[in-house]
Amino acid sequence: MMANDHRVRKILESRGVCIPETTCFVGGYHNTCTDSIEYFDVDRLPPTRHMDFLRAQEVFDQAREHNALERSRRFTSASLDLSPAEALRHVEARAEDLAQARPEYNHATNAICFVGRRIRIRGLFMDRRSFLTSYDPTSDTEDCPILTRILQAVIPVCAGISLEYYFSTVDNMIYGCGSKLPHNITSLLGVMEGAASDLRTGLSQQMVEIHEPMRILFVIENTPEAILAILKRNEVLDRLVSNGWVQLASLAKDSNKLHIYKKGGFVPYEPTAAPPPVHEDSYACYHHKRGHLPFARLGAQRAS
Amino acid sequence: MSTMLTYLAAIVVGCPILTLVILGLSGLLHRPLPEAWVDRLTKFHVTVGLLATLGILGIMILTDHPMEVMDLGNFVEIGQKHFHFHLEFIFDRLSVPMVLMTFVLVGVIGSFANIYLQGDAGYYRFFVCFSMFLVGLLFAFLAGTIETLFLGWELVGLSSALLIAYFHERKAPVENGLRVWGIYRVADAAFLMAALMMHHMTDQGEFLRMLSQQPWPQGQTHMDAWTSLTVGILLLVAASGKSGLIPFSGWLPRAMEGLTPSSAVFYGALSIHLGAYLLLRLGPVFSESVLLRVLMFGLGASTAIFAAMTSRVQTDVKSALAYSSVCQVGIIVMEIALGLWYLALVHIIGHAFLRSLQLLRAPTLLRDYRTLENAIGGRLANGQPMWVSGLEKNRQVQWYRFALERGYMDSMIDHLMLKPFCRLFKTFERIEDYWLKALDGRSSRPPQDS
Numbered sequence: 127m128m129a130n131d132h133r134v135r136k137i138l139e140s141r142g143v144c145i146p147e148t149t150c151f152v153g154g155y156h157n158t159c160t161d162s163i164e165y166f167d168v169d170r171l172p173p174t175r176h177m178d179f180l181r182a183q184e185v186f187d188q189a190r191e192h193n194a195l196e197r198s199r200r201f202t203s204a205s206l207d208l209s210p211a212e213a214l215r216h217v218e219a220r221a222e223d224l225a226q227a228r229p230e231y232n233h234a235t236n237a238i239c240f241v242g243r244r245i246r247i248r249g250l251f252m253d254r255r256s257f258l259t260s261y262d263p264t265s266d267t268e269d270c271p272i273l274t275r276i277l278q279a280v281i282p283v284c285a286g287i288s289l290e291y292y293f294s295t296v297d298n299m300i301y302g303c304g305s306k307l308p309h310n311i312t313s314l315l316g317v318m319e320g321a322a323s324d325l326r327t328g329l330s331q332q333m334v335e336i337h338e339p340m341r342i343l344f345v346i347e348n349t350p351e352a353i354l355a356i357l358k359r360n361e362v363l364d365r366l367v368s369n370g371w372v373q374l375a376s377l378a379k380d381s382n383k384l385h386i387y388k389k390g391g392f393v394p395y396e397p398t399a400a401p402p403p404v405h406e407d408s409y410a411c412y413h414h415k416r417g418h419l420p421f422a423r424l425g426a427q428r429a430s
Numbered sequence: 431m432s433t434m435l436t437y438l439a440a441i442v443v444g445c446p447i448l449t450l451v452i453l454g455l456s457g458l459l460h461r462p463l464p465e466a467w468v469d470r471l472t473k474f475h476v477t478v479g480l481l482a483t484l485g486i487l488g489i490m491i492l493t494d495h496p497m498e499v500m501d502l503g504n505f506v507e508i509g510q511k512h513f514h515f516h517l518e519f520i521f522d523r524l525s526v527p528m529v530l531m532t533f534v535l536v537g538v539i540g541s542f543a544n545i546y547l548q549g550d551a552g553y554y555r556f557f558v559c560f561s562m563f564l565v566g567l568l569f570a571f572l573a574g575t576i577e578t579l580f581l582g583w584e585l586v587g588l589s590s591a592l593l594i595a596y597f598h599e600r601k602a603p604v605e606n607g608l609r610v611w612g613i614y615r616v617a618d619a620a621f622l623m624a625a626l627m628m629h630h631m632t633d634q635g636e637f638l639r640m641l642s643q644q645p646w647p648q649g650q651t652h653m654d655a656w657t658s659l660t661v662g663i664l665l666l667v668a669a670s671g672k673s674g675l676i677p678f679s680g681w682l683p684r685a686m687e688g689l690t691p692s693s694a695v696f697y698g699a700l701s702i703h704l705g706a707y708l709l710l711r712l713g714p715v716f717s718e719s720v721l722l723r724v725l726m727f728g729l730g731a732s733t734a735i736f737a738a739m740t741s742r743v744q745t746d747v748k749s750a751l752a753y754s755s756v757c758q759v760g761i762i763v764m765e766i767a768l769g770l771w772y773l774a775l776v777h778i779i780g781h782a783f784l785r786s787l788q789l790l791r792a793p794t795l796l797r798d799y800r801t802l803e804n805a806i807g808g809r810l811a812n813g814q815p816m817w818v819s820g821l822e823k824n825r826q827v828q829w830y831r832f833a834l835e836r837g838y839m840d841s842m843i844d845h846l847m848l849k850p851f852c853r854l855f856k857t858f859e860r861i862e863d864y865w866l867k868a869l870d871g872r873s874s875r876p877p878q879d880s
Contacts, residue, residue, distance in 0.1 A: 203548060224790055225545035225691075307550065307689050308597055311795045312746035320602055320687035321749065335549075 130170070150175050152182075159230040160221040161190045161197075161214060190214055192409075196254060199412050200231055200336060206414050227306050227332045234337040235418065236291060239284045241276060242347025242377060250402075251411045251422040257284050263348045263379045270352050277356060281344065281363050285372045288342035294329035295339040302328040338418065343373040350376045350385045350392035432498075435489055439500045439521055441482040442529065445475040446568055450561040453554075462554045469544045472557060476537035476564075483529050486521055497522040499574060518574030524710060524775065528571040531779050535695050535786055536564050542790065543691040552596055556689065559596075563589040563696055570704060576625040579708075583621065583672070586701055587614040593692045594685050606684040612848075613681045617671025621708075624664035631657050655719065662715055662722040665708065666729060673705025674756045675733040675763065679740075680840040682756055686748040690793055693748065698755050698789050699782040706762045706778060710771055717769065727767035734760030739833040747792045753836075755785050 128134050129151045138145060153166040163186055171179055191210035198204040198213040201220070208216060221229045239257040240247055247258075259280050266272045294302035303309070303326035309317040316325045346353055353376055357364040367374050367387060374387035375395065385392035404423045405411045411422045449471055456463050463471070490498065502517040521529075540560065547553045566585025573579035591614070595607030669675065674682040685697040709716065709726070716722045734757050741753030758781045765774040791798065803810060818826060832838075 203545070223545065224794065225542040227546055227548075305550070305597070307546065308603070308687065309793065310686065310746050310748045311792065314796065314799065318746065319600070320597075321606060321684050321746075323602065 152179065157221075158232070160218045161194045162218070163190065196408070196412060197231070199416060201228065202416070206416070231336060232333060233287050234291060234334060236284075236288055237338070237340055237342065239280060239342055239344045241273075241280060241344060246347060246377065249424045251405065251408050251419075251424055253412070253419045253421070261347065266348075270348065270356060273346070273348055273352065274356050274360070277346070277363060278360060281366055281372065284342055284344070285366050288340075289371060290329060291334060291337050292339045292341070295334045295337045298328075298331050298334065302334060303330050306330040306332045341371065341373050343375060345375045345377055345384075347377045347379060349378070353387075354392070435486060435495075435498045435521075436500060438482045438485045438489075439498060439519065442479050442486065442521075443500070443519060443568060443572065445479040445482070446561060446564045449475045450558070450565050453558045453561055457554060457558055465544075465548070465553055468554065468557050469541075472540045472544075472561065473537070476533055476540060479568075480530070480533035480537065483526060483533060487526050487530070490521070490526070501574075515577050516575045517578055519572040519578065520574040521572065524707075525572050527775060527779060528707060529568060531782055532564070532567050532571060532700065535699060535782060536560075536567070538786070539691045539695045543689070546689070546691055556593070556596065556692065559589045559593045560692070563593070563701075567700060571707065573711075576628065579711075580618075580622065580625065583614075583618060583704065586704065587611065587618065590614070590685065590696060590701060593696060594688045596688045596692065603687040606687045610681045610685050613671050613678050613843075616678075616847075617668045617705075620664045620671065621668035624661045624668065627657065627661050627664070631661075658715055658719055659722060662719060663725070665712060665715065666722075666726060669705030669708050669763070670729060670733075671705070672708070673702055673759045673763070674752075675705065675729055675760060676736060676837075677839045677842060679733065679737060679753070679756050680836060680843070682752040683744075683749040683836075686752060690789070693789070695786045695789065698751060699786040702755050702759055703762075703778050703782060706759055706766065706774065709763065709766050710774060713766065713771060716767070723767045723769075727764055730760045730763030730765075730767060732760075733757070734764065736760075736837055739829065740836055743830060743833045747795050748789070751785065751788055751792060755781075758785075 129138075129145060135145050150171065152168065152171065155164045155166070156162075157164070165183075168179065188210075191214045194217045195208060195210045195213035198208055198216055199206060201216075203220075204213070204216050217230070220226050223229075235253070235255050236257065237255040238252065239259065241259045241261050243262055244258065244260055257280070259276060261273060261276050263273070298304060303317065304319060308320045309326070309330075310320060312318050312325070316327075318325055353374065357367055366372050368390060376385045376387075376392060377383075378385075384395040384397075386395040402421045402423050404425075407424055411424075412419060452471065453463070453468065486498065489495065498521040500519040500521070502519075540557075543556060543560070547556055550556075562585055566582045566587075566589060569582030570579055570586060571582070573582055591607045591611035594610055595604045597603045671678050674680075682697060682702065686693045716726060737753045737757035737760055741750050741757060744750040744753060758777070762774050762777050762781070765771075765777060799810065818829075821829070
């Protein structure tokens, strides 16, 4: 890991980013299909930190199990009564099963991208439908250089993912690649259907069968003016937003006021739906359910 | 022991038929069974059939009993016309290993397809064809009479065509299914003619009497040279149709139109061997004529060489595997021609298992490549064989083109067989029409747009 190198740290320090001596980075690779995590260069960890690493690993292992359980409710071949440990075993077996046409559902059901402080959505159950991008508006300056860089990456990428799912779902034969079952790998680079066909692009029927086609909604924690200014300066983002490929909303820094983007400007948004139900934890939200779930508040009612 | 064998034999043949009847009837009555039941039913019957076959094998080995015949009598008998449809099954050193292999592979595919097809609209249809295919294969492998073998061939052909056209909402699978069906018909016609000739010459449809009651691999025929030559050539045509030998190799990659599990095991590993099996079963017909054996060897060798070249240049994984299957079958036919029947039998079984595994792994090819290349830290070797790099550049291009176009065999069949055939029958139709008009004074057919 580069950031463990004291030379790198020195350069960073000269630029105002100070990493304390006690901080230590461990790289890892999370496989979203098997929910396994592979840690890199653990042998380079200072021996004094090994216990910390093991403790962290335990927490990650719990998170893996719960993540697997939350994903498993979507798989028809997984029982709804799995325990977290069984769910992890189920997704691991599923990934290796040659006969399994749906090893994972990837980004299916994606609907939202939140750009802001995680504290603002803490305790909100979003049914795995949101991309989360951390951004602290209080540390950004007037013309938002940090937010600009984030949006330049996040909007095209998430819009691309969302639109790929959107079009593959609305016309699976043309924009998607049809059913996976007759696929035939050709030239080691793509698939065609059966003995001879065009190369098939897009997502397969098995990948999008649980997806609800919709334009992704970006909720950005900053003022409408700041966001409009960023759009004005970035033609690529502006084209995606003003032509309606994605939806945009702003969340005020210091209140719960929402503005939604409509035809070149932001208008205040008034919630019309009833407030979300309150559940004890996310397990209570999704337990014994297969379909799409509404958002929910977790734990005791929080003061806003 | 003998009654025991008869019971076991009845189970082996009866179980798959029962599955087919249950699945087929409930489908016809629009009361398809739920997926879980279909799964349990097929697994149960395949397991029972496999265990019964193992039992037969055990008893045959323990009691040194090389052959068990199960005679079901005449299915149809028309005394005056000397016509009878005789159902008879033979369990011997040739058929028992083949049946064991069939049960194992078909059982594996059954449980594979149960997961693979989960939630697919055609799940039920697949399993009806699946059990029909199993019944057909068992009939073909166990057949004791030509009629039974023909029945098995037909069931295999029909279910194969239906499985290839599984995605019947698209055009290509239906077209390719029809084409494979057509080639199967050519093979069937050749086989039927051979069967008729043998019937005529020996007055028997039973292999045993035809081959003088000796258990396989002994046995001899009593046909004169010319008859056995004609019969042999017809049988070779039939075998090359079913086994994808020259010039019919084009059907196997087309059969990959269907689902991975069905195309994998059904064509690539099981029905591709039907032709070779026929040659093994009727081996004594060939063993007496040197000319026939030379012909058979030549057919096998040219197929093996052609398919080896072709499989190397295929761009998609299933066609590459299909032509490698054809190549192996070519080699198997060569072995049969050389009289190495046991070797051929072992080769068939080994090849069937290997190819099934490869075809089932085919969809994960990219991942396997990545894993391998990551493990060795470089690209996988992809060199040319010596004899290719030794060739002149021009020749290389010529052979490459020949292999890429799959030996031009499909278009050759189109131009030399299909088109003249269609033209001939169109001519007959016109003549008939002309005569009817002349006799009747008006057109015999309802008006059509020309």
